[in-house]
Amino acid sequence: MRRDSERGNGTADIHAGIAGERAVMLNSAIQASLQRARDLHERGALAEAQQLYRGVLTMEPNNATAQLLLGLLCDQTGDPAEAEKLLARGLQFERRCAWAFAAHGMVLAKLARYEAALVPIDEALRLDPNHAPAHVGHGNALLGLERYAQAQAAYERALTIAPKYAEAWSNRGNALRALGRPADALISFDRALQTAPHGFAVHTNRGHALRDLGRHEDALRSYQLALVVRPRVAGILSQCGSMLLMLGRDAEALASYDEALEIEPDDLDVLYNSCVALDLLHRHDELLTRCEQVLSRAPEHAAAWFGKANALHGLRREAEAAVAYGHALVLDPDLHTALSNQGVALRMLERYAEALENYDNALARVGAHAQLLVSRAHTLQQLGRFDDALASYEAAVAVEPTDADGWALRGRALQQLLRFDEAVECFHRVQELEPAKAGAHQEEAYCQLTIGNFAVGWRKYEYRWADPDAARSHRHPNRTLWLGKEPLAGKTVLLHSEQGYGDTLQLCRYASLVEARGASVVLEVPAPLKELLSSLRGGYRLVAIGEPLPDFELQTPLLSLPLAFNTDLQSIPAQVPYLYANAARIHTWGERLRARAPSGRLRVGLGWSGNSRHANDLNRSIKLSALAPLYALGATFISLHQEVRERDTAALAQSGLIHFGAELENFADTAALIANLDLVISVDTSVVHLAGALGKPVWVLLPSVPDWRWMLSRDDSPWYPTARLFRQGKPGDWPDVIERVARALAQRIAQNSRE
Incomplete structure (x- = not known):
């Protein structure tokens, strides 16, 4: 019996020894795996590190270190929900790590659980008041709670501890933007980029600040840099589209919106923004289709009804356009542009009295409003009530004295009253208010030419290319323009149509004058005119628009030829006929x-x-x-x-x-x-x-x-x-x-x- 008893005790000792050895071995394996995972994590091999962390948790489910580090990794790889769960579990077993509490707070802030985020962040700061990431996390939570000044202070505390902390600089910029200080925010974003030049969020937020400052070209560049770091992000593509619209690059804006829609086809805001681009591009069929797509998902989208109405108006479906403008106004009575455009549709339907009644009712409701007064004046002009129209324009200018459009329209009304000198003064006023724009120069050109002041009129008429509609028909703008100064002997000059058939028929007569200076002339004209213009006397090469062009050194639009020849009343080439029927x-x-x-x-x-x-x-x-x-x-x-x-x-x-x-x-x-x-x-x-x-x-x-x-x-x-x-x-x-x-x-x- 004694031996048996001794034998039994010996067996227990052996089993205990083996268990101890296994525990030591397991712990050693866990520590080795953790160390290996950390090394991989630090080197950026995140997939391999994650696999090892999860292996550790298979061996020891409550290993706090593995839970905390895996939580940190999940946050880095874009899974904040999983990160929050892991960090919360790890902190049940490890309560001494300031960085872990800070990381938990930051993840909660990313999940928009801002009040909850403050609890672990406060614990992190209690454990280590100089822990910079905890101050950043504190700022992030405060930023989410819209306590912007406090958030700014938190980021600045982090920067006192770690002056090169890129995230602190970047988020400080976000707080400053929210406080309405975009210029200061821009300085903060630039400091962030000095440390982290490839930060996607920093480039994005810097773009937002530049957008706030009205620096649209620079904002576009920042958004594009963000896309270099992280390509095909729908939200940033949409921001690029918005900046391109502001810069007047409508076709590029549409392409940017289209790319965003390829990534997120259900984004209603981007779909509507693409409608804005199509409207500006006058692509009315596509605009109608997309507006109807918006309305199929959001039937009460007032702006989409407005876009649909613009499309119908562009397609000359005026009765339908008037109804669609009405829908937009029911949904948004303050959409004054819709009311103005509805008046345009009614005028196209020759329903002038209805249009005028609409404007008068609206003005009675909202009081003096510049845009409505301008639209009312348009209608009065159509009714032949030019004195009343002028009074309405003047009322609009009184409401907005610096409104360039109001001055321009007042000038047009004065033209209708044959008061051309006063009209020119209005257009000069527009030129002062908007020196970078050229429309008023073109309007002045019409006035000067009408009253016979050709010297000024021809020169001012060259501003027409700044008009978006004219610019769309501007061909060969990258080829050297001839306006009468350079010698032509031995050179080939392309003379080309640019506007209506009448302009081409009137001004093709100048081809003989160009040829008389020793040039070879290529005449590019609309196809329906080509056969007729073959009767024009001279050795010209005639080409229809769209056909291949021969080589040429110089080019001149037909409507620029009077300027090139300094045409006045005495020098108009008026010999007729210059065209002949077959x-x-x-x-x-x-x-x-x-x-x-x-x-x-x-x-x-x-x-x-x-x-x-x-x-x-x-x-x-x-x-x-x-x-x-x-x-x-x-x-x-x-x-x-x-x-x-x-x-x-x-x-x-x-x-x-x-x-x-x-x-x-x-x-x-x-x-x-x-x-x-x-x-x-x-x-x-x-x-x-x-x-x-x-x-x-x-x-x-x-x-x-x-x-x-x-x-x-x-x-x-x-x-x-x-x-x-x-x-x-x-x-x-x-x-x-x-x-x-x-x-x-x-x-x-x-x-x-x-x-």
Whole structure:
């Protein structure tokens, strides 16, 4: 028995010894694993370190060191929720580590649990008052609680301890931004970058400060640097888009928003911001589609209704646009731009009284408001109430004396009242208020040219390229511009169209002057004009826009040629004809006319409306029915329109006019038809320029304030010797113009009968 007892005690001792050895070995393995994990962690091999930490916790689930270090690693790899759990468990067993309490507080702050974050941070500071990360964590929690001044003080305490602590500098900048001190914040971010030049958050927040300061180019650069550190972050791409919009780089902004949407397609704010870019780019079909995408998710998004309305307006769907503007205003009654644009839609529908009533009601509700007063003035102009319009513009300027747009619109109203000197003064005022912008110089150019001050007018007209709409049609801007100074002998010069057909027909005459200086001329024109302009005398190479261009040294837009040749009233190259209809086409169109028109009667071509998208279309175009007083006269009337507006289709059917419509395939056909006529009568459209260039008698019906080329107070044109001008005596009085034309036409018919 004794031996058995001794044997039993010996076995127990052996087992105890083995267990002890195993415990020592396990502890040694744990310590080795922890040390290896720490080494990997410090070297940035985070995946391998994480695997080892988790291995330790498999062997010893309550190992505080492994829990705390793994929590720190999870925070570094972007998993703050898991980090918080691990740090909280580790701190149950290890209560002496200031860094662990500080790390727990920081993670809680990242999870927006700011009040809870203060508890471990206070413990960290109790354990070590000079622990800089704890002060940073304290600042982070205070920042989240919007206690910005206290947060700033906490960061500054951290910087007293650790002057090169990048996170403290960066977050101090965030606190200063929140306190409305972006310039001071920028200094703080720059200090952070001295220590951590590749900090994603620092570059991002520096961009925010620069944005606050209005330094959009610099802000964009900071956001782009952030994207270098961490590419394809949707929020930063969106910020880049916003800065690009502020810089007027709308297409680049759209590309940035589109890239952000590829990453986060459900981000409604970015989707709407892309709508803003599309609106500025006038890409109306895409704008409509995206606004409807926003509205499908957020039906009460007032700004999206506004964007949709702008798209419909751009697509000439004015009735729908007016309704959409109304939806925007129901959702946001203070969206005054929507009310203003709704008025534009109503004006396009010729519902002027409704537009005026809207503005008057709004002004009664909100009081004097510059934008509404300006829009009201626009409407009054359409009603022909120019004195009232001017009063409304002046009221707008009184509300916002430094509002450049108000002064510009006041200047335009003064033009309508033929008070050009005062209008020029308004445009000078705009130039003082906005010296970096060029629109007022262009407006002044129209005034100066209209009153015959060509020397100033041509020079000012070169500012047109600063206008965003004009800039979109600016071709070859990177090639050397010729404005009359450099010798041309032996050089090739590209002369190119830039605006409407009428401008090209009027100014292609300058090609001969360029050629006379010894240049080889390439003339780039819209495709519908190419065949006709082949009749222009000279050895030019003619190219349609879009076709390959030959090599050239210099280029000049056609509308810059009068400046290049210092054109004044005495030196306008006015010899006509300078364009010619094709003989075979003249014969063909003569046969068509003889088949449909009585012989022996005066043949009169009529034009009553131009491009509906022209900025001054409502003033220069008329309804076909307005010409009805001419029909009773003994002449044959021929429509010179290829297409007729819907509003005129019924009047055309009842008029008895000969209308060839789609048979007029291009300007060469129209020129041949005009060559078979005795007279052209038209409002200010390309037909007038075509008839004048062909040397055909043309009577031009003009509003009281015409386009600059028709000047003022004369019934002839220095540009077209065969033109006779019939001007409104007062704004909108087309009946008086038609009556005078009818009397003159009756005399012409009588003369034709005698001959």
